[in-house]
Amino acid sequence: MYPPNLPAPPRLGEPEGIQKSACERLDHAIISANFAPFTLRGTVEISVIVCAKNAEKTIEACLKSVQENEPSEIIIIDGNSSDSTVQITSRHTDKIYSDEGKGLAYARQLGAQKAGSEYIAYVDSDVVLTPKCLQKMLEELQEKGYTGIHAQVLSLRNENYWEWAEDQHVRMMFNRVGERQWIGNIAAIFRRQSIIENPFDPFFIGAGEDKELSSKLRKKGLRLGISSAYIYHQHRTSARGFIKQRIWYGQGGSRFLWKYQRIAQLVRPSLLIPFGAFVCLRKRSPRMLPYYVVWSVSSNIGMVTGFAQLILQKLRIRS
Numbered sequence: 001m002y003p004p005n006l007p008a009p010p011r012l013g014e015p016e017g018i019q020k021s022a023c024e025r026l027d028h029a030i031i032s033a034n035f036a037p038f039t040l041r042g043t044v045e046i047s048v049i050v051c052a053k054n055a056e057k058t059i060e061a062c063l064k065s066v067q068e069n070e071p072s073e074i075i076i077i078d079g080n081s082s083d084s085t086v087q088i089t090s091r092h093t094d095k096i097y098s099d100e101g102k103g104l105a106y107a108r109q110l111g112a113q114k115a116g117s118e119y120i121a122y123v124d125s126d127v128v129l130t131p132k133c134l135q136k137m138l139e140e141l142q143e144k145g146y147t148g149i150h151a152q153v154l155s156l157r158n159e160n161y162w163e164w165a166e167d168q169h170v171r172m173m174f175n176r177v178g179e180r181q182w183i184g185n186i187a188a189i190f191r192r193q194s195i196i197e198n199p200f201d202p203f204f205i206g207a208g209e210d211k212e213l214s215s216k217l218r219k220k221g222l223r224l225g226i227s228s229a230y231i232y233h234q235h236r237t238s239a240r241g242f243i244k245q246r247i248w249y250g251q252g253g254s255r256f257l258w259k260y261q262r263i264a265q266l267v268r269p270s271l272l273i274p275f276g277a278f279v280c281l282r283k284r285s286p287r288m289l290p291y292y293v294v295w296s297v298s299s300n301i302g303m304v305t306g307f308a309q310l311i312l313q314k315l316r317i318r319s
Contacts, residue, residue: 042072044135046189048121049111051104053079055125056088058234063092065129072117077107085125103205105212108185112195120192122185126234128156129187136229137189147222148190148214150183156232162242165291166235172279179225182214187231194222203259207252212259243298250302251309258310269299 048071052059066074074093078086080101089096097114099107112120119141121134133151141149152175155167198216200209214224236242250269257266276292 043070044072044138045117046071046119046121046134046138047073047075047111047115047117047192048123048134049075049077049108049115050089050123050125051077051079051099051107051111052081052085052089052125054081054083055085056081056083058126059085060088061128062123062125063089065127066123067092068131069129069134071121071134073115075111075114077111079104079107102202104207105200105204105209106202108209109195109200109202112192112199115192118192119189120195121189122187124186124233127187128232128234130230130232133187133229133231134189137227140225140227140229141189141191144179144225145223146179146225147194147217148183148188148224149227150180150185150225151187151227151229151231152177153186153233154230156234160237162239162291163235163237165288166242168288169291175226177226177228179223181218181224182211183224183226185210185213186233201259204252204255207249208256209252211252211256215260239294243294246295246298247302247305250299250304251306252302253299254303254306254310257303258307266303269296269303272296272299 048066048069050059050062050066055062063074073095076086076089076093076096077099078089078096079099086096095114097110099110108122111122119138121137123129129151137149137151140146153170154175155163155170158164158167194217195213198213198220201212204212217224236245253269256262272292273296276289276296279292280286280289
C-alpha cells in the first residue's frame, strides 16, 4: 500500500546520511513483482499513455499503480525496446504500439491519436502514481479551466546523493500548486483535442518535446497548471545516469534553440552554477552545488553535441 501521508521535504545541510522520503516505506518488492493480469474497471474517463523504451526494471510498478487508478484504457508506445518491456506490458494491456524508432514526440502524438477518451494522461515508465491521483488531477483541471495539468513530483527513494539532490530541486522549483507557463510530461493530463490540434513535433526525437508543447498551447491562450496531487518518480541513481540524462536534456535544448532561435536557451545551462551558489548561500549549505555544476557542464555538452548533429544532418541533406 502506498503511504497515505506525503513526506515532508528533507532538510538541506544535514551532516551525516541522506534523509529518506516517506515513500521508502513502499515494499521494494513492488519493482520486481509479477502481477496477475488485471481487467480495468474504467471508473476514470482517461486514456493513460505510457511511452517506454527498455524499461523492464520500472514499468511493472508503474502499470500496477496506473491500474489502481482505474483509467478507461492503458496505451503503451514502445520505442523499439531490446529488453522484456513489451512482454511485461502485455500482461496489463493489449493496446501496445511501436514508435518505429521515430522518437519521443512521435510516440506521444501516436498515443494521443490512439486514445479513445476525452482526456489523456502521459505517465512515464519510471513513475508510481498515488491512489486516486488521476481522479484528483482531472477534477482540478476541470475546476481551474486548464488544458493541461501536471502532478507534483516526489522521489521514490532518497538512497544516494543524486536522488536526494534532484528531489530537493524539484520540491523547490516545481512543486508549487497553481498556473504555470510550462509543465512537463512525467505525469500530466491534457484535453486530448488540444494535442490533436497542437501536435507534438517529431523533430524533437528526445527531450524538449514537453517545453515545445507548452509553448504552443500558451500561444493559443490555453492554460496549464500544477496539481495538488503527488506522484513518485525514480530519479537517476548514479552520477553516470544523471550526467547521461542531462546531456540528453541539453540535446533537446539544442533542437528547441534551432527551431525557435531563442538565445536564452543557449545561456540557460551556464546560469545553473550561479543559481546553485545562490541556493547554497540561502540554505547555508554547500551540498547542492555539485548537483548544479554537473548539471550545467552536462547540459552544455549536450547542447554542443546536439548542434553538431543538426549541422552534420543539414550538410548531408545539402550534399
